[in-house]
Amino acid sequence: MDASPRNHASGGGRGDGYGDEQPHVLVVPYPAQGHMLPLLDLVALLAARGLALTVAVTPGNVPLLAPLLAACPPSSPGILPAGCGENTKDLPAHLFRPLMVSLAALREPLLAWCKAQRRRVTAVVSDMFTGWTQPLAAELGVPHVTFSGSGAHYLAVSHSLWRRMPRRHSPDDADEAVAFPDVPGSPSFPWRHLSWLFRQYVAGDEVSEAIRQIFLWNLKSSCFVANSFTAIEAAYVERPLHDLMEKKVFAVGPLSDAVDRCADRGGKPVVSPACVAAWLDAFDDGSVLYVSFGTQQVLSPAQAARLADALAQSAEPFIWAARSGTAVPEGFEAATAGRGMVIHGWAPQVEILRHRAVGWFLTHCGWNSVLEAVASSVAMLTWPMSADQFTNAWLLAETGVAVPVAEGADVVPDAGQMASAIALAVGKGGTSVRERAAELGRSTAAAVGEGGSSYRDLEGLAIQLSSAVSSHFREHMM
Incomplete structure (x- = not known):
């Protein structure tokens, strides 16, 4: 569709007399829901501060982002088979890496678009998976900003890897520890917990080398922006990560909390929020467990059966948001009807987590879900499965707001052990964790409120992006 300046996600600039030199930010998301939503939240917050922004997406993502669309480059050619989707929700997992690489073919169309605009692009903000926009920004002579929908800790760990x-000393040892001396605290993680993108790297392979280059380009950015806040990972955001990136990290999250926690997040629930709230009203404060594993992960029949057994054995009230395709055992819903609710499909997660009766969240530790729980003062039972989820679970345990119950995308947990963990957590055994979660929830509200740490970082980022002189921007990033 037409990418004229009047179709920007925001209105004009700050009215500071620059005319055509007013700030104009090109935003390039990565087409996956967990990546796009927080970046679009950032777009909304920057637009509210007077910046003009253009969000660039491919035609296949037009229906998802119609209200914000401004630029619509051609579909990405090359590596992907003809007819493939342009969003990870439409692709099998083995095509995620080729999709990431194929998007780099949009660099030249985007460059041509930028050069054709009357109002020149003055900065580029892109997802950490679209680092190929850094040389595009360099050719335009403007600053490049890398955005992470995850936390600053994962931002540091993932870029340290690339x-x-x-390399492993014992190729068959998935538990071999990998140290991160250039990350604050020098943490170490077993090989199996590292980024799946990195673990699939093969030297000399075209896709592998292209993915590494994307992350190396990110390290040349003017600064980094993380969907996080100081209280949850102070060691990684209170000072620039000089040992690794030598650039400032703006911690501006939780972005969904700063925009509107009750806004439509891209789907329609199969059960209305009012209906769920009415059901929850019958339970005591903090007595209900919410269970969800996000939009990408489908439990295997064996995993779903074990989870159902654990929920049945624990005797605690629960809501289970079972993603479409999850095989909930026959008879389970009838057997637990007095204290359980199963939602088949998209659930109003934010509203559920905010309800006073919900005290715990059994989660895969996707960062968006983590932040929604933290902002709602809800403690977590963790079952990380892939991507950044293992390091997120580690961070939550370190912060004192979570208890591990399982790990791995293929693991089939012991139902009895999981039931015991649920019963202990929801009962008095989880009191200290819930108290810490409540404390962190108060810190979240303070961070995004006027004058809070995230509010100040967002204001600082907006000021830097509003600078019409690239060298002035870079001076403030160092």
Whole structure:
């Protein structure tokens, strides 16, 4: 569709007399729901501060982002088979890496678009998976900003991997520890907990080398922006990560909390929020467990059966948001009807987490879900499965707001052990964790409120992006 300046996600600039030199930010998301939603929240917050922004997406993502669309480059050619989707929700997992690489073919069309605009692009903000926009920004002579929908901790760990390229001494040992000396606190993680993108790297392979280059380009950015806040990972956001990136990290999250926690997040629930709230009203404060594993992960029949057994054995009230395709055992819903609700499909997660009766969240530890729980003062039972979820679970345990119950996309947990963990957590055994979650929830509200740490970082980012002189922007990033 036409990418004229009047179709920007925001209105004009700050009215500071620059005319055609007013700030104009090109935003390039990565087409996956967990990546796009927080970046679009950032777009909304920057637009509210007077910046003009253009969001660039491919035609296949037009229906998802119609209210914000401004630029619509051609579909990405090359590596993907003809007819493939342009969003991870439409692709099998083995095509995620080729999709990430194929998007780089949009660099030249985007460059041509930028050069054709009357109002020149003055900065580029892109997802950490679209680092190929850094050389585009360099050719335009404007600053490049890397955005992470995850936390600053994962931002540091993932980029450390691609810069240092650690290798296993024992190729068959998935538990071999990998140290991160250039990350605050020098943490270490077993090989199996590292980024799946990195673990699939093969030297000399076209896709592997292209993905590494994307992350290396990110390290040349003027600054980084993380959907996080100081209280949850102070060591990673209170000071620039000089040992690794030598650039400032703006912690501006939780972005969904700063925009509107009750806004439509891209789907329609199969059960209305009012109906769920009425059901929850019958239970005591903090007594209900909410269970959800996000939009990408489908439990296997064996995993779903074990989870159902654990929920039945624990005797605690629960809501289970079972993603479409999850095989909930026959008879389970009838057997637990007095204290359980199963939602088949998209659930009003934010409203559920905010209800006073919900005290715990059994989660895969996707960062968006983590932040929604933290903002709602809800403690977590963790079952990380892929991507950044393992390091997120580690961070939550370190912060004192979560208890591990399982890990791995293929693991079939012991129902009895999980039931015991649920009963202990929801009962008095989880009191200290819930108290810490409540404390962190108060810190979240303070961070995004006027004058809070995230509010100040957002204001600082907006000011830097509003600078019409790239060198002035870069001076403030160092």
